[in-house]
Amino acid sequence: MIKQTKGRVLGRPKSKDKTAPTNEVILQAATRLFFENGFQKVSVDDIAKAAGMTKATVYYYFDTKAILFTETIVSLMRRIRERIVQILSPDKPLYDRLFDVTIAHLQATTSIDLEGFMRESRSSLSEEQIQEMRMAEEEMYKSIEEAFLTAIEAGEIPAINAKFAAHSYIALVKVGNYKQSDGTTFFQSVEETAKNIMDVFWRGFFGK
Amino acid sequence: MIKQTKGRVLGRPKSKDKTAPTNEVILQAATRLFFENGFQKVSVDDIAKAAGMTKATVYYYFDTKAILFTETIVSLMRRIRERIVQILSPDKPLYDRLFDVTIAHLQATTSIDLEGFMRESRSSLSEEQIQEMRMAEEEMYKSIEEAFLTAIEAGEIPAINAKFAAHSYIALVKVGNYKQSDGTTFFQSVEETAKNIMDVFWRGFFGK
């Protein structure tokens, strides 16, 4: 208890090499770890180590673990949304553009599923943080919803409940990512999977 | 004079006096807590308190938290499977029977989503435990798959990839449970939701 501070060597270490901004490095490490192991299981220390720095440095950039987590999710959702918007932008039939999105997601590693994260982190996050994540998620869905609405207005497809369609579409894409207990998938190739998903979805909502 | 201790009748108590066996009580409490807060966030003490006993008692019945969790999940999956099988058994058109399953799930409180649970508990469970949970999940899916296979054999519906259809079906039902950030759902009533889901699914897989 009685500890007189004796000249320790603390403080910022001497170094010169410029790298990526520290907070980006942290977010990157955090994203990977949180998505692999969930909110509770990943410690701030884990993130710090993965980012090549000290716990205290992580806390210098993000006041709490909950904030770091929220920003991680929000930033990821934003990236996904941007990717979707980009893939949906070309001047092609909606079917073809959706097909491209499907392929892209079947190839991506990270699932988009917020549900599980919400459950395990809910009690550790503030109401605002939960709202923030939820909104980012909805923005992501909205990017697809809007493609439907535009196509409806343009007369390309019949009128449907666009929000429900967007969620249904993502749900089906996630089915495509499912791996059974023996490790096999429903179809042989990504293309075949995408084809089947698109068929079910398209027929389901627009008939033939 | 015959003295009765604390007004308790002598002899073996009649079955009415009996409360549920302790391990069932634990499983019940555990199910609720795990589903509300996830694996990591729920402590064995939480479960014990919710079950009205001490931690040590829980450990008397379940050797580790991981085992308790696994049994919780497996037992839940089994219950869901049984429920599905039961609803699917009457001698009615497949569409009608599936419709009933849909209604039942839209009314149920617990989501069936294992994904989130797997992520956050994976590193705390043994390989066998993970397998056990996965198998229970697949059994659940299989109960639907088999309804498809039987209907195909009977010529009631055209041949499809039954496993993929089962997963797609559950995925769409889960969409029906989605609540947006403002608390609203896609449709007004459970019936309307079920109708829309069934329409998309049925058209998607069997055309008209």
Added chain:
Amino acid sequence: MIKQTKGRVLGRPKSKDKTAPTNEVILQAATRLFFENGFQKVSVDDIAKAAGMTKATVYYYFDTKAILFTETIVSLMRRIRERIVQILSPDKPLYDRLFDVTIAHLQATTSIDLEGFMRESRSSLSEEQIQEMRMAEEEMYKSIEEAFLTAIEAGEIPAINAKFAAHSYIALVKVGNYKQSDGTTFFQSVEETAKNIMDVFWRGFFGK
């Protein structure tokens, strides 16, 4: 992060020897440490080590450090109060009984001063905890106040503001405990100190 629990040797260690009840042992150690170093400076670990056990054991008995601190103070105040009551009870002139109390306190090691403790712990304690401590302190003062009131009623001393007198008395006794920077005290012996304090107090309140 990925840490599979491998048969560690935890839990209650095997032992047989009966000693004092654990919570008493903790309170004792805590009292000493808190009084030597103050609330903030003493860590729960320090207390645990001083009490010959683990931090976790301390937390098993006292939910938070603030609670432990509060109980420590309250129990100490109670002990002091009891001591005072006891010394004040014999059938002797008030002057003589107060003299005895003075002697007792000049010989005691612990100061009765709550002020400093309040300041440094205030922001860490709940409103109720602060009240609890304050009340225990007032009870202590009241034990002296009552001696005055009784003596006034009995006509042994003239009427005075008993509460003010009690606080003044304790304040003067604390002066007697003061050690100057060179380590010396105002008077040579405890008796001489007590005599001077009592003279000033008695004359100050009752004239001759």
Added chain:
Amino acid sequence: MIKQTKGRVLGRPKSKDKTAPTNEVILQAATRLFFENGFQKVSVDDIAKAAGMTKATVYYYFDTKAILFTETIVSLMRRIRERIVQILSPDKPLYDRLFDVTIAHLQATTSIDLEGFMRESRSSLSEEQIQEMRMAEEEMYKSIEEAFLTAIEAGEIPAINAKFAAHSYIALVKVGNYKQSDGTTFFQSVEETAKNIMDVFWRGFFGK
């Protein structure tokens, strides 16, 4: 053309422009915070923020927290001492001058009590720092002691132990600052309080 950067006049700013020197600003903030929350509870960051600057700047002026604390206390004691000396200097009877000091202290917000500070900071300060604080405290007491000695020499009051009297006097004044748990004080007004304290003190040391 002469360009003036950001509308600032050239040359050394007139004294009106000058704000208080930075180290004074720090000391001021530190004084307030330390007195409200004690040594341990106040972080250097708290002080920096309260002073409107960064932690590093505080460290530019004060090498360690312990040094800053010591200077804070010493400077405060010095200020109190000066105030006392000033109030005691007029050519009036000692009783009247002491009465003025009493009033001044009852109105002041900061208690003079070093005891609590010593306890909680002792183990963090060097021996010299503790000595420095103690000496500043004694200087403060000495300012009163000397008033007694002068009055004794002048034959205004009988011979007494002046050091003991000075401490007793301060102790009684502190009693006047005491607030009970219900927030009330012993007397209605500051004047009434001062009158009672002075009466007890004066009678106690000089009889009638």
Added chain:
DNA sequence: GATGAATGAGGTTTCATTCAT
């Protein structure tokens, strides 16, 4: 069967201090 007592390990957060700019 059931429980009270105990503990090792670890998790989140704070903080005094340092250094390069």
Added chain:
DNA sequence: CATGAATGAAACCTCATTCAT
């Protein structure tokens, strides 16, 4: 002068697990 960035150390508290009764 002043500051942003970084860190080692430690503090509070939680928890899965064990053992004697």
